[in-house]
Structures are given as C-alpha cells and as structure tokens.
Amino acid sequence: MRIRLDIAYDGTHFRGWARQPGLRTVQGTLEDAIARVLGGDPRLVVAGRTDAGVHATGQVAHLDLDEAQQQRLTARRPRARAGEEPGSALGHAGALAPRISGVVGAYPDVAVRRSSVAPEGFDARFSAVWRRYAYRVADRRSGYDPLERHRTTNVRATLDETVMDAAARTLIGLHDFAAYCKPRDEATTIRTLLEFDWRRDAEGVLVANVKADAFCHSMVRALVGACVAVGEGRLDAEDLIDIRDSRERIPEVKVLAARGLTLTDVGYPADELLAGRAEQTRARRIAD
Numbered sequence: 001m002r003i004r005l006d007i008a009y010d011g012t013h014f015r016g017w018a019r020q021p022g023l024r025t026v027q028g029t030l031e032d033a034i035a036r037v038l039g040g041d042p043r044l045v046v047a048g049r050t051d052a053g054v055h056a057t058g059q060v061a062h063l064d065l066d067e068a069q070q071q072r073l074t075a076r077r078p079r080a081r082a083g084e085e086p087g088s089a090l091g092h093a094g095a096l097a098p099r100i101s102g103v104v105g106a107y108p109d110v111a112v113r114r115s116s117v118a119p120e121g122f123d124a125r126f127s128a129v130w131r132r133y134a135y136r137v138a139d140r141r142s143g144y145d146p147l148e149r150h151r152t153t154n155v156r157a158t159l160d161e162t163v164m165d166a167a168a169r170t171l172i173g174l175h176d177f178a179a180y181c182k183p184r185d186e187a188t189t190i191r192t193l194l195e196f197d198w199r200r201d202a203e204g205v206l207v208a209n210v211k212a213d214a215f216c217h218s219m220v221r222a223l224v225g226a227c228v229a230v231g232e233g234r235l236d237a238e239d240l241i242d243i244r245d246s247r248e249r250i251p252e253v254k255v256l257a258a259r260g261l262t263l264t265d266v267g268y269p270a271d272e273l274l275a276g277r278a279e280q281t282r283a284r285r286i287a288d
Helices: 026-038 067-075 089-104 161-169 219-232 237-246 271-287
Strands: 002-009 044-046 055-064 110-117 130-138 173-176 190-200 206-212 261-267
Touching: 002 026, 002 089, 026 044, 026 055, 026 067, 026 089, 026 110, 067 089, 089 110, 130 219, 161 190, 161 206, 161 219, 161 237, 190 219, 206 219, 219 237, 219 261
Parallel strands: 055 261
Antiparallel strands: 002 055, 002 110, 044 055, 130 206, 130 261, 173 190, 190 206
16 A cells, blocks of 8 residues: 655754655655554655755645555554545555654654555556746845744845846756756756746745746755846846856756745646656656
8 A cells, every 4th residue: 555645844853855874854754654653664655855955835645554564654643634434444544644643742853744546557646747836035125034034045135036036937948957966876957848937925025936847956055146237237037047058057046945945736647647757757867
C-alpha cells in the first residue's frame, strides 16, 4: 500500500527536509513519528527537498507500507468520513494523519494535514509536473512586523514592485538558469519557469509567485534576489536576461534568506497519467 501525505511545516528550526545524522530535519521527525505509529523503518519520498529554514504549506510525500505496517494501520477501526466505507483502506489511510499528529505533540512545527491511499502509479517526486513557491519581502513601505519575522525577509529600502514584476516576467520560459543556481555536480540547470510575478498583499508585503517544472538548488532565492536588486534600482530588467544568458553567477545577484520562502503547492497530472509521468521524469533525470 502506498500512502500520500500532504504536509506543512515551519522550517525555522529544521536543518532542511532530508534526514541527516545528528540533525533535526523534517524527514527525520516525520519518519520517527510514523515508526512509532506503524513500526518498521518508514522512508518518505518527497516532491521537493527544501533547504534549511524553508517552509511549506503544500509539501507532498509518499510512503510505502510493508505487510506488518499495513496490519498495524488497519488494526484500529477508524471513524468513517464522507464517501468512505467503515473499516475501508481509505478510512484507515485517512486516519494516519491524526495518529501522526498525536505523536508529534501539541503545537508542533510540522503537521501531516492529510493522508490518503495514493492512486496507481503515483510517485510524489517523479509524477509531479510543477512546484509553486511564494517568497515574502517586507520593505520600508510595508514596515517590519515582528510576528511575521520567521516567514518574511526584511529589506531596508523602498522597492518598486511594478518594475520587479515586469523584470520577473521576462525570465519565464525554458532556459538554462545556471546563473541563478548553486551548481551541483552532474545536475542540469535547464528548467521551465512557468510563472514568475510580484504583488503586494493586504499589509503591503511584497509576495513573489514562482512556478516551474522543477527548481535547481537556491534558484528561487536567487531569482528573488535579482528582482529585489531591480526594485532597488541597482539592476535593470534587461540585466536579468543578460545575467541568465551568461550562465555565470555574479555578486550583484544575492541569494536571499531562506526564511522568506514557502513551498505552497505541487501539481500532478490526472490519475491515469501518473505512472507515465513518473517514468518520463526518471528517464530524463538519468539522462541528465
């Protein structure tokens, strides 16, 4: 049985998603909690491995249960929800999320919002067709809100959101984003940037919407940093294109702090296309 988990977390006190010996991570915290509920050695496969300090409201992972774990999952009779048969696999899978919550304790900084039986062919990582992030920037116009400090980066300048939005939109498309990534050995930096725009929210905070098929290491924070430079008047919109096409990182493009970044959503195709998408993505990653 494969279970899909929809996850949210405040990344402030985590050293990123991926399990690391001796460090507190989102994966490690959740796998330890699941082991207490179901036993065994659970391993989560995630849609996007977020860095230290990065948050998520729409993270997705999957979990494969062995026979013993399935027996422990179904040993307790869950309360049936709308559309579920009492005692069904759907009902048992749906009850896993609150059971994990009971283990991690009150007011935790990570929560499994929903658990469900994954459709045939679903792979949280390889079936995904896009990921969406939001990045929050407070400037002198919005002012600094101490209650939002863990999810908002503060810039001591008044930013021009109109030119930032225009600059962001010029970068949309299939390109090599090596200039906006931290390089990793044998990893491609070619990505399709599907959406990139800026707006101010009701409190005046600047919010970037960034959507792509996938992201390189630190790509969102570098793209945001480049737009902030445009908003401050240190770079022009045309400069961002020139920097991208040069494929070389420059000091003017700062990688902004992790605190402002949140993974908000992951997109998947229709159920009948999940397996094909996963196979296609695996083949491309191997080729890269």
